Amino acid sequence: MTEDSHIELRKGSTTFVGPDATKLFATKMIQSAIDLYLKTGIKVNRAYTPTAMLAAASRTTGKTYPRGKLGLEQASADLGLWIEAMKSALPIERKD
Numbered sequence: 001m002t003e004d005s006h007i008e009l010r011k012g013s014t015t016f017v018g019p020d021a022t023k024l025f026a027t028k029m030i031q032s033a034i035d036l037y038l039k040t041g042i043k044v045n046r047a048y049t050p051t052a053m054l055a056a057a058s059r060t061t062g063k064t065y066p067r068g069k070l071g072l073e074q075a076s077a078d079l080g081l082w083i084e085a086m087k088s089a090l091p092i093e094r095k096d
Contacts, residue, residue: 006091023060024086030056031079034072 005018016025033044034053043049050072054065057075060082065071 006093008093008095010095021090027060027079027083031076034076038072
């Protein structure tokens with residue numbers, strides 16, 4: 001983790017500053033896309049197929065996931081753990 005990464009909270013906005021914070025935001029979006037697909041069958045865009053979502057999750061977690069619902073569910077759970085760990089590690093700056 002780089003020292004210049006942090007989450008900045010202001011009235012009405014949240015900013016993810018630095019490479020680690022940006023990775024946190026991107027990972028949250030991957031998890032959201034997987035959860036949307038699992039609940040509704042809707043893809044966030046045409047290119048984000050289940051296989052592409054699993055590949056994106058694998059790049060973050062370092063694990064390989066099987067295709068299908070079980071793989072997507074496991075990827076979402078693993079991303080959730082990664083997100084919580086990163087959120088607890090990054091400093092939060094409140095700028096009101």
